[in-house]
Amino acid sequence: MRGSTQTVIEVENVRRSFGEVVALDGVDLRAAQGRVLGLLGPNGAGKTTLVRILTTLLRPDSGSARVLGHDVVADAGPLRSRIGLAGPYAAVDEMLTGFENLELVGRLYHLSRDEARRRAGETLERFDLSEAGNRPAKTYSGGMRRRLDLAASLVGKPQVLFLDEPTTGLDIRSRLALWEMIEELVRDGTTLLLTTQYLEEADQLADHIVVIDRGSVIASGTSEALKTQLGADVLDVHIDDVGQMDDAIAAVVKNRDEAHVDPQMGHISVPVRDGSAALVNVVRRLDDAGIAIKDIALRRPTLDDVFLALTGESAEDVATDVVANVGRRRSRARS
């Protein structure tokens, strides 16, 4: 259970390139037993490459990675029987039923036929798929498929589970349901490495977050620590008259560098610690300065805000930049 501090994932200076594109540029990280490590970053940051290295699907060019003490290259065989992988690239067979999918995976974990069947039934029940268990997976909804995928990764009772973007593309309800199931797994003591583009997801599920960008770790800590660094909330202000931008900025923040400004749209966004008090203050100061507010709102910080705070660049800029290269390379390398 929690509290044990045995290191189960150790990554040291791992590098990996695809041709000229550097996907991982010297990554270091560690995760302890029974913990959830959230790997947060935009598309193309190198999250999937790292997961593929840790699950023995890809070799690092240099550096070393160990999971449960097994080197991911030298001890790949023994390691595979102790890990599970779920995500967009670890699929389920849509022509097989849910039960058959899990039975197949159980057999390939080298369980006996009876044991594979027993666990398939058990795992289906656990993920609320018992009723659909005898239907081909192609009849499943997106959320059900992800649940089956997650179930497949658990049939072998792995000690470390890798979830690569487990909820990307899901609707809110399915996402919440999946979160609940993941939280339950963690309560049972499974160590989890989870990649996500959503700060909210990392915040909800992970007790330690590593922010990765362009193949490097740019920040690391508990979600509390990251948010303190960032400010708890973000205040978005839109003003009516873009001619008043400079006055408005002065009214909203003391130091212009703290704010993200879009002059054409009349938009100012700023991290704040004491949410509602800050809102009231800003409204009053703008009013005093005679600036008409079109819209003002407090919101939770997004990944984009984290990136702004950490790098001064928006996640989207970074993503389009890197994805253009890495995405093409990766799909080539994969095919």
Added chain:
Amino acid sequence: MTAETATPPAVAPGFTWVVRDALAVTKRNVLRNIRNPQFVVFSTIQPIMFVLLFAFVFGGAIAIPGVEYLDFLIPGIIVQTTVFGATNTAIGLAEDLGRGMIDRFRSLPMARSAVLAGRTLADTARNLFVVTLMIGVGYLLGFRFRGGIVAALTGILVVLLFGYAFSWIFAFVGLKAGDVETAQAAGFVWVFPLVFASSAFVPTQTMPGWLQAFAQNQPVTAVVDAARALTLGPLAPAVGLDNTAELVLKALGWVALVLVVAIPVGVRQYRKTI
């Protein structure tokens, strides 16, 4: 799931695991095959249609002295179907790659050979089904094994072995192509001349000299000739197939050659493909 400390499942992929893993993947692929609606078309309707078309459309025009055209045709057309059917291996693997199944398999503690072995074995099972079906249809139209049951079974076995070997070539094609469309295209380009510039449907003697040189020295002709000599039995010399044993050995030689080249190349491509 309880927090019980699960004993790690057996790891060492001894030979037993190599076989069991291959069979587990074979079973999965067979289930996929028979549930695929395309399978019904390409593995039942199309082969039957081919037998009927060749028998009735070309059958009247092509006269082979000394034998019934149907007796000449059936061994050729089952080899043709088996070779074309090997495309399924390429498509199946390309599909698995594209949909992430290969990644799933690679992350499991299964034998590394099982994905390719399970694919080629499942496609051989499909070939057995299709060949049986075509022979059955042929029988209804008047085809007969003229050389007895042992020769007949040997002939079918040679064809299936050749199909299995061909599947390995297509395993490489599928992994290299990476997507279904490319896999399909990459297969047909060279399979068509191989099948049609052979003794499968007509005697090679009617072809122009340069084409004869190719047709008489390529594997499809070797396998068709062996299967035909075995199914025609005593009638074989009438179509110039005099030494059955030699023809069978030649066909098996091609099977061995294809396997020796295609298996390492396919396995290497599998290891490389990520």
